[in-house]
Amino acid sequence: MGHSDSQLGPRVGNQTVTDTVTDTVWDDELVPDERGRTSAPEPDCPVEVTLTAISGRWTTLVLRELMGGPLSFGELRDRLPSLSAKVLTDRLRDLEARGLIARRTHPGFPVRTSYTLTDLGRVLRPLLIELYRTGNTLAALRRSLPR
Template sequence: MGTGGRFWDEELVPDGRGRTVRPEADCPVEVALAAVAGRWTTLVLRELMHGPASNGELRARLPEISSKVLAERLQALGERALVVRERLPGFPVRTSYRLTSAGEALRPLLVELYRTGVTLTGG
């Protein structure tokens, strides 16, 4: 039994952070969903799963994304501590983006989201 006599599926809700009756910002599921939220976010993450990349490399791999949206996604991922921006030595100044360990931890989530999407679309 859980809070208020309610049964909690231990696999779905292994601790008290998810035992709420409404969405809470610190619920692990909400945190994970926020990490991948936003159009293009999963694709930017997917590309960075292959290793560090510059803005230009990301734009070449995702030619349909606008510069503005890419900058917004990279900034949001940086604010969530999922991506780090690094200045590379030399001239002209170059910038590279790479996933943090928290960003790398999203890999199983992205894999499972893809598998689930395949299932939901009928294969």
């Protein structure tokens, strides 16, 4: 008797789906649709899309700093003093190319530039929060392991 035949109906609890072509059992919560049901990384898999968005050394820290609002290059350098100007420039260009931040030039002399998150960039806030929580939990569990 499958879930759809049960008295409780097809949407009770954590469901699994069997792909009849490959006989692979999929957890509906982990893989709710076809885009993630792959045997190799695919560019349209939502997990791969997310990992690509936050990939790169310093990327998550730059995004974190911009979560509070627009910042200039100098303000970002002040907040991340170990980050070289070259790497910061590379990260900002990359994040702008990904559509996660926008660069704005302000009139005047000298010309000032600020960086701000786009709507796409702001979508990453809950992910960054959860990554921090998960990392904190993993670190605590590692500390509790016998040595």
